[in-house]
Amino acid sequence: MQTQIPSIDEPEFYKPRHECGVCGIFNHPDAAKLAYFALYALQHRGQESAGIAASDGSHVNIYKAMGLVPDVFSEEHLQELKGHISIGHVRYSTTGASSVVNTQPLLVRHRGHTLAVAHNGNLVNARELRHKLEEQGSIFQTTMDSEVVLHLMARSAWQGLDTALQYAFSSIKGAFSMILMTEDCLVAVRDPDGFRPLCLGRILNDDGSEGWVVASETCALDLINAEYVRDVEPGEMLIVCNEGLRSIFPWPKQTPHHCIFEHVYFARPDSEVFGINVYRARKEMGKLLAREANIDADLVMPFPDSGNYAALGYAQESGIPLEFGVIRNHYVGRTFIQPTQSMRDFSVRVKLNPVRSLLKGKRIIIVEDSIIRGTTGKSRVAALRRAGAKEVHMVVSCPPTRHACYYGIDFPSTSQLVACGRNEEEIAEYLGLDSLHYLSLEKLVEATGLSRDKFCLACFDGIYPVKPDTSFCKEALEK
Incomplete structure (x- = not known):
């Protein structure tokens, strides 16, 4: 079943x-x-x-x-x-x-x-x-x-x-x-x-x-x-x-065909993966993102801990101060183990809490490493608005994720990805943002220092190096 x-x-x-x-x-x-x-x-x-x-x-x-x-x-x-x-x-x-x-x-x-x-x-x-x-x-x-x-x-x-x-x-x-x-x-x-x-x-x-x-x-x-x-x-x-x-x-x-998502999100920043320092690569992604996005704002902030290193690179390149506009509670369990929807929503709120006096009246740039489904991001943007943020922009240190992974990452099916069938303006509207900018695929690859042909980019471009079983799902082997 x-x-x-x-x-x-x-x-x-x-x-x-x-x-x-x-x-x-x-x-x-x-x-x-x-x-x-x-x-x-x-x-x-x-x-x-x-x-x-x-x-x-x-x-x-x-x-x-x-x-x-x-x-x-x-x-x-x-x-x-x-x-x-x-x-x-x-x-x-x-x-x-x-x-x-x-x-x-x-x-x-x-x-x-x-x-x-x-x-x-x-x-x-x-x-x-x-x-x-x-x-x-x-x-x-x-x-x-x-x-x-x-x-x-x-x-x-x-x-x-x-x-x-x-x-x-x-x-x-x-x-x-x-x-x-x-x-x-x-x-x-x-x-x-x-x-x-x-x-x-x-x-x-x-x-x-x-x-x-x-x-x-x-x-x-x-x-x-x-x-x-x-x-x-x-x-x-x-x-x-x-x-x-x-x-x-x-x-x-x-x-x-190395998985480039190891550098975007999975690997620890203190690791060397595929001969590349992960910390350096993520910081470089942030720098290149700042050049592409060119947004005028009062502060740059990550949602800890996912966007920390790209946010550091973005702030250094743009000259906009880096701040931690939300504080993470490290003692909260994973949201999906909660038994009811209302409790899951509570865990999302208790995990990250806005610093209201820092955000009030400010134009802020959120630096994220990726957006998959976007639903928690939507609630977090709403929380920043309630904390008094004047403008909320988001920049993402990889391109839109539009395709499923068959090589060991548990992405949801393609139809459930927020970027599937939506452009940047539509995603920004869904998340409640003033603007949204993704790092281009060319600049993502550039940040690693390797050539494009060395990577699997299937989650971004839909080109699979090894033909997948497209009927595959997590429970397929149980049938």
Whole structure:
């Protein structure tokens, strides 16, 4: 049964939902604890569930549950996850229902061997592969697209790890930054388009030995004092075993298509993603936006914390003072978990509160990183008007989001995006703004320092690098 999509009047789709974060540790005596801290750094990539699997070389243990990292794991849990190898995962569901059965890492035991997997991304042909595997006798335990990888690897596991990896991944299509773990090896695999980030780090153990870390973002390496070595390359299978590191490149080399939304919104500003500093890129977006918009106003402000860095760049470039016209309450839960519409509206109001004496009689520019559905933005603009703002303008540090994502971001369907079928003037009227300006696609790319052909821009221009299953929805695998 398909879950009903919330209506456009519900505030939870104000921002795109986060994707997932993955990490892996090899050759560290407290591998599970290091994975715990790495996941803590990656919490922004998924707040729905968390899990860690650890191996001592012969036995694999796993613990996972719904909730945030510090709520899921206790000291006792981590003590039970013994071993020098571990993988971890934080999740926001983009495929498969939000339930404990779909938490990751996923783990299977087959012919005396154990395999665990943690996946960031979406497989666009998962439903097709699942149906074929079920017809051939496979029994699935979850509704996750990631599980098809385990079934595919099991079919050729007897031929060795390298063969099983190449057999399984030759069949799948889409976005995958994936970490797998056997009893004695760690494997990192990144799709040939390089949609999602994945990096490799080195850590020095107390006894002088060398350990290895793989993670979605470099901020995870920083927290555990690991040295960034390089990105896992698009199309690379990196195998880390006792003999050292080795790589397989089973796909033909091609131009990558990195997700530019990592720089707009998803990645932490202290991370280096696709070789680009996220903080610098967002600040540059704000500077370029100031040149394009050229609005006369009294102050520039973000809605914390989403537009902070673009707002800083905008203020510096325009010469208009940066102020925090609304104050965020950091102790408010996520709005969409509230049971009634009236309580959801209350949570929106209590999360951000205007500074009335600062806003009264002022012409203000709100700097946002993106507008997805716009409904919460509409209520926030109304709150600024009630606080006495004379004019309210909004500038957005990316182009209008008009197309769905099939590669691991939980955008709503295209018809539910506020920019679908509306121009800037119509969106401004809907939000109650005096004016609205989006950063052009050319300037967004310029802010990153990379060329346009290096990015996936499908959510803006509708050009998909890998043909998606357009009938796909979050619950498609449950049908």
